[in-house]
Amino acid sequence: MDIGLAMQAMRDPAGVPAHPVLFQILMVFTWIFHIIFVNLTLGAAGLAIYSFQRRHSHNHWERLSIATTKVAKVGVSLLIVLGVAPLLFTQVIYDPQWYVSNVLSARWAIAFIFTLIIAYCAWFIFYFNNHTGAKSFIVGYAGVALVLFCLDGLIMHVLSYQALLPEQWLAWYAPNGIVDSSGSTLHAILWPRYLFVMSLSVPAIGLFLLAYAEYFSQRADYTPEYLNFTNNLGRSLAFIGFSIALFPLLIWQFMHPAGTGLITNPMGWLLAVSLMAMSMWIRNMPPKVHGYVPLLGGLGVLTLLAIWREIVRIQYLKPFGYSIADYTVNLDLPSTLLFFSTLLGVGGLVGGFYLTLLYRSARVQGPYTAEPAVSKLGNWAIIVLAMWIATFFTYGIVIWVRNSFLV
Numbered sequence: 001m002d003i004g005l006a007m008q009a010m011r012d013p014a015g016v017p018a019h020p021v022l023f024q025i026l027m028v029f030t031w032i033f034h035i036i037f038v039n040l041t042l043g044a045a046g047l048a049i050y051s052f053q054r055r056h057s058h059n060h061w062e063r064l065s066i067a068t069t070k071v072a073k074v075g076v077s078l079l080i081v082l083g084v085a086p087l088l089f090t091q092v093i094y095d096p097q098w099y100v101s102n103v104l105s106a107r108w109a110i111a112f113i114f115t116l117i118i119a120y121c122a123w124f125i126f127y128f129n130n131h132t133g134a135k136s137f138i139v140g141y142a143g144v145a146l147v148l149f150c151l152d153g154l155i156m157h158v159l160s161y162q163a164l165l166p167e168q169w170l171a172w173y174a175p176n177g178i179v180d181s182s183g184s185t186l187h188a189i190l191w192p193r194y195l196f197v198m199s200l201s202v203p204a205i206g207l208f209l210l211a212y213a214e215y216f217s218q219r220a221d222y223t224p225e226y227l228n229f230t231n232n233l234g235r236s237l238a239f240i241g242f243s244i245a246l247f248p249l250l251i252w253q254f255m256h257p258a259g260t261g262l263i264t265n266p267m268g269w270l271l272a273v274s275l276m277a278m279s280m281w282i283r284n285m286p287p288k289v290h291g292y293v294p295l296l297g298g299l300g301v302l303t304l305l306a307i308w309r310e311i312v313r314i315q316y317l318k319p320f321g322y323s324i325a326d327y328t329v330n331l332d333l334p335s336t337l338l339f340f341s342t343l344l345g346v347g348g349l350v351g352g353f354y355l356t357l358l359y360r361s362a363r364v365q366g367p368y369t370a371e372p373a374v375s376k377l378g379n380w381a382i383i384v385l386a387m388w389i390a391t392f393f394t395y396g397i398v399i400w401v402r403n404s405f406l407v
């Protein structure tokens with residue numbers, strides 16, 4: 001059987017509603033936001049546990065543990081929500097690979113959801129009980145949650161990686177010619193790739209702490225000693241984290257299959273250089289640098305990673321003649337227009353309003369009164385949301401009436 005032809009046949013016969021490269025760009029772009037919150041959450045969860053264990057040595061640790069527990073709590077919900085968009089785009093242009101990979105490890109794909117639910121519940125138990133004078137045993141819940149979060153990351157990695165190895169699908173589906181439809185095996189793990197992406201959680205929480213110290217510097221209830229403590233810790237974690245992450249990345253670099261040209265591809269090396277540059281810069285950064293600036297560097301590293309993952313995917317699938325460029329296009333302008341206006345209107349304006357509100361409100365101690373600009377933004381957010389709901393339903397009803405009664 002020609003696996004390349006099989007992949008073509010498994011494509012959605014309806015095609016895609018706009019040029020496939022558009023979906024590719026959106027997939028890479030939206031994945032950046034997913035992985036930002038994966039790394040932030042795992043870093044915050046790890047630090048929350050570590051600080052909890054050190055809480056008797058100084059009250060800074062206790063305060064930090066409570067704060068990072070909250071960061072991880074919010075982070076999980078965001079990483080889930082922000083995982084949906086790249087998931088949808090992957091399913092649009094890489095549907096044969098993604099579905100085969102999921103079916104081959106179906107039990108794990110389903111277990112992913114349940115383990116994520118259990119992990120999140122365990123984290124909430126830790127969150128509810130992590131306050132001054134907390135009992136020691138509650139850290140067990142946090143430990144279970146963190147292990148399960150890492151397992152979920154591993155499942156995500158396996159699903160991504162198996163999708164790149166079509167030449168092995170048949171052997172996994174029917175080992176020695178006997179069909180195994182249990183879906184109970186994780187068939188392929190590339191440990192350096194998994195460990196590299198996960199290890200970025202250490203610098204991520206480091207950069208977050210630098211921004212945290214800057215953000216709360218205006219508030220009287222955050223003492224300079226505490227903010228100095230978080231700033232120093234953030235700097236150490238970011239420096240150490242970027243340096244450590246270089247090792248699994250370099251191992252991954254040399255594990256790319258011969259003939260794909262990935263070992264000599266400049267993009268992978270640019271990623272390695274960006275890690276080195278970040279770690280050196282953080283180490284020597286003058287104290288007067290604004291605490292948000294390093295975040296931009298972190299964003300740059302994750303953007304390179306997102307692009308690099310896509311280059312890796314393209315090169316792995318090329319020998320099988322699979323290219324998204326020849327995906328059938330059935331242009332559907334109204335739905336494409338609806339999508340982009342949703343992204344800009346609801347994502348940009350309504351999302352922008354929430355972000356501005358959150359940002360401004362926590363900078364003041366006690367109740368916050370919205371400035372006129374923020375309040376105006378809020379009004380516009382409501383108007384846009386109402387327009388979006390009206391358009392969405394009108395569009396659906398028109399199509400339903402046309403297809404059901406007029407054709």
Ligand code: HEM
Nearest residue numbers: 038080083084086087090149152153156157160193194197
């Ligand atoms: C604690 C939970 C999660 C963790 C730790 C996690 C971690 C990861 C990691 C490490 C990768 C990169 C894998 C690789 O490149 O080898 C990844 C990719 C991805 N994750 Fe997550 N993830 C989680 C939850 C989710 C959820 C809930 C969704 C969807 C709603 C999601 C959607 C995706 C998608 C679409 C990809 C890219 C797949 C591809 O490119 O083929 N993730 N995730």
